[in-house]
Amino acid sequence: MMFLLCDFALHKDLRWSIISNQLQNKANKIMKSSIFFTLFCSALLTGCSSSIPFNAQSTTEQFTLPSLNQSTQVYVGDYMIDEGVNVTDNYLIVKQPIDGAAYDIGKGDYKLLGTEKSGKMYFSHFSTNGGYVIQGPLIDPPYALSPDDKDGLCVSTVFVKNATCYKEAQTEVVKKSIDSPSAFQRTLIYNGSVGKKINISYREFSGGNARQAFTNNVEYDMSKSNIINYKGAEIEVIDFNNSSITYKVRKYFR
Numbered sequence: 001m002m003f004l005l006c007d008f009a010l011h012k013d014l015r016w017s018i019i020s021n022q023l024q025n026k027a028n029k030i031m032k033s034s035i036f037f038t039l040f041c042s043a044l045l046t047g048c049s050s051s052i053p054f055n056a057q058s059t060t061e062q063f064t065l066p067s068l069n070q071s072t073q074v075y076v077g078d079y080m081i082d083e084g085v086n087v088t089d090n091y092l093i094v095k096q097p098i099d100g101a102a103y104d105i106g107k108g109d110y111k112l113l114g115t116e117k118s119g120k121m122y123f124s125h126f127s128t129n130g131g132y133v134i135q136g137p138l139i140d141p142p143y144a145l146s147p148d149d150k151d152g153l154c155v156s157t158v159f160v161k162n163a164t165c166y167k168e169a170q171t172e173v174v175k176k177s178i179d180s181p182s183a184f185q186r187t188l189i190y191n192g193s194v195g196k197k198i199n200i201s202y203r204e205f206s207g208g209n210a211r212q213a214f215t216n217n218v219e220y221d222m223s224k225s226n227i228i229n230y231k232g233a234e235i236e237v238i239d240f241n242n243s244s245i246t247y248k249v250r251k252y253f254r
Contacts, residue, residue: 069249
């Protein structure tokens with residue numbers, strides 16, 4: 001009797017072991033299938049989206065304002081000298097919002113993503129000043145905007161180029177320069193006057209943030225001299241009051 005019970009228990013454990021192995025094998029197959037399906041979808045999406053070029057390149061150049069020996073007037077809080085970097089890109093200007101059945105396109109400036117060899121240009125579907133593209137119900141999300149001489153303004157998705165076009169769109173492609181938010185910048189700022197004394201602020205910015213260790217307020221007595229010198233910059237003060245100053249920059253920052 002004891003032998004039969006032990007034999008039954010042994011066969012029972014063996015059966016559970018076999019069933020457990022079978023379930024584990026099925027789970028592994030399901031997991032492998034899921035991973036393959038995910039990779040397949042990712043590859044599909046990547047293959048489709050990569051057909052839209054991302055080869056746009058910005059043009060950067062240093063600038064210093066105003067020009068040397070030019071009579072200039074600024075007001076309290078304005079830059080007397082501004083030195084930094086300009087970044088120039090192509091932008092698609094959408095002049096009027098579009099209320100479409102498939103997509104709504106907001107008014108705004110949309111930055112260039114890339115250009116095909118044919119010259120066809122593709123722009124971001126988010127503007128730099130508040131506009132963006134919204135898809136309707138059950139519509140594929142937007143991926144890029146592209147102006148077309150024949151079809152107007154077209155919306156591309158991950159899957160389809162020029163999925164929907166709007167001939168009524170009012171657009172223009174222009175080059176636009178903005179101050180680089182990541183570049184190093186130096187400024188002199190007019191803070192007003194008290195009697196014969198004027199107050200100037202020197203500021204340095206990096207990545208759009210003021211560098212506290214390089215921020216300074218300086219006071220100059222105009223009864224002694226009408227020349228301001230700071231970090232190599234030389235400014236001739238022509239006239240001033242508590243709200244504005246007129247001057248000429250003789251030298252820039254060293």
